[in-house]
Amino acid sequence: MQRHLISAADLTRDDAVLILDTAEEMARVADRPIKKLPTLRGRTIVNLFFEDSTRTRISFEAAEKRLSADVINFTAKGSSVSKGESLKDTAQTLEAMGVDAVVIRHGASGAPYRLATSGWIDAAVINAGDGTHQHPTQALLDAFTMRRRLIGRDAGLGQDLSGKRITIVGDVLHSRVARSNVDLLHTLGAEVTLVAPPTLVPVGVETWPCEVSYDLDSTLAKSDAVMMLRVQRERMNAAFFPTEREYSRRYGLDGDRMARMPEHAIVMHPGPMVRGMEITAEVADSDRCTVVEQVANGVSIRMAVLYLLLGGNEPAVSHTRIEEK
């Protein structure tokens, strides 16, 4: 494992499988009466959020606390972009406080990379989403969810996603989730198809390790998982598509479309969902939709990542010690 987690593209297949397997161990902790491990006792982790994201921050915070780390939440509301020195200054302040890891969410693509490589701090850097670039723990939790659902909780251990066909639908252009997933799913052997109106596919996508389609209906029957992306309503005003209704008709997932997916296929969404536009309530509330599981799995994945970056070489879960209690 590397010292930082900046991009899903930095993970090898073995790194990724190790994280997924470790997350399975971590998930068992959630089933215990006392959901806590002493693994990161005495370590200080800062959640440095320059951009609002309650879900991701709470998920990281839960993971950190379950590993007994000391947690500091730093919410720099508003953008540091208006006064660029603040990221560096903030980083150095945290460094002076002896922080072991920084979980950073930032509106600017590349901010976590700069933090990790500019010599401003020594702490491990974990990217919790940067601009339209990457969100690697989201990709990991998505892969974890797919492995559990499509292969099985125990059967999946040590396995990647070879041969699985994943369709990612929506605003690929602005989506760090899409970028991270394309990278990680490819590494794990899955076949990815991106589906979006041409206006929401980046120029330069042709080098990505995936297929691109503008037609959702033609991809449904051959998908093991369909991942819907969030579409921000303001995209409509910027002429990325004509109307919400037209978007919904061409790229929304409703019951009819879900019915055309293979029986085992799942529906995923990174949340928060825009019901009625990108996904209908019928689909969102169906058993095949994994949104809630994705949230739970996020905690396990983040525990695994924090443990592997900071915990050293001991086993993630010390069974003997816990059984002694």
Add this chain to the structure above:
Amino acid sequence: MSKILIRGAKVLGGEPQDVLIDGAVIEAVGTGLSDEGAEVVEAAGKVLLPGLVDLHTHLREPGREDSETVLTGTRAAASGGYTAVFAMANTFPVADTAGVVEQVYRLGQEHGYCDVQPIGAVTVGLEGKKLAELGAMHESAAGVTVFSDDGKCVDDAVIMRRALEYVKAFGGVVAQHAQEPRLTEGAQMNEGIVSAELGLGGWPAVAEESIIARDVLLAEHVGSRVHICHLSTAGSVEIVRWAKSRGIDVTAEVTPHHLLLTDELVRTYNPVYKVNPPLRTERDVLALREALADGTIDIVATDHAPHPHEDKDCEWAAAAMGMVGLETALSVVQETMVDTGLLTWAGVAERMSVKPAEIGRAKGHGRPVSAGEPANLTLVDTEYRGDVDPAGFASRSRNTPYEGRELPGRVTHTWLRGKATLVDGKLT
């Protein structure tokens, strides 16, 4: 002692000759000239060029003296072999009145390192709405002939048309920063494979090309001349080539960094590579070199854009755009154009001195190295190889993309009207 004998220099890269300077002018050029009463500069093996002229420099004064001043900027220019620079109008206040341009011009004259020809803004406050007093700036002591809203595109087609027409009255030229503003909203780097991966806002080539296409057609329609600033794409080259073949009076410049660097460097997220127009692809770089060699692109201009450390030592999106260039321009041109066999030293003289002086109507610059001409000269040790060390820059700012990179060539002497501004690589 007012006489200087430059002995055995390869004038414009040709056979070794002696050049005798008397006062502000070249007295004689030949072999075996007498050194009687003259200070001798041994120049064997070095190349002597007419003093370089930069049509595109940001000196930041007035307003951002923490980045650069006329003094530090002209010292940087002298270090890089320049004897004249055109100072861009995007200062604070904007150089959109006779008063501001005269101030900049006079500071250049007072400091004496390099002639400073101010560029006037095309529109009031660079806002693209109302023409600035172009005539008053031309008639001022600064004698402005080049007008540009550089940093911003004159995107309103009617304003651009009027500006092109208006400056015909006094032989002016409009230098366009070709950037369609709507197509580049939120742009952070070249739009393409790398931007798609990095998730940085794309600056598409077509945003430059569409403006150039429009402006050459406007220039043709009104019979004026237009200059394209820092052209950066292969497509732009094609449009300029077409316009020239059609007889349109268009000239174009390329920066040294667009001849050498590509958008692959943005993968480092190091804002030292953040520049406008952005670094493009390898294909663009090769097309630009070829176009500079065949004359489609007329000149090299630095777009020297000094920024203080704090404006670059931050995340990419927050960083200022631009890089310094005066002190490394000739080295980059040597590496990309001369050492590759694309251009002779005479060609370099043409593109870095003669033509820029001609486009900007800089009197006394870009002249032949011959008797009776002003002694604006630059002596270059073309054999030199060394790593770029920004700590030694005369510029107040250090935002160079070449730190630690080996580049060939070094300017050892610069003379401005016979007065040495740089001797053995040291400013006077």
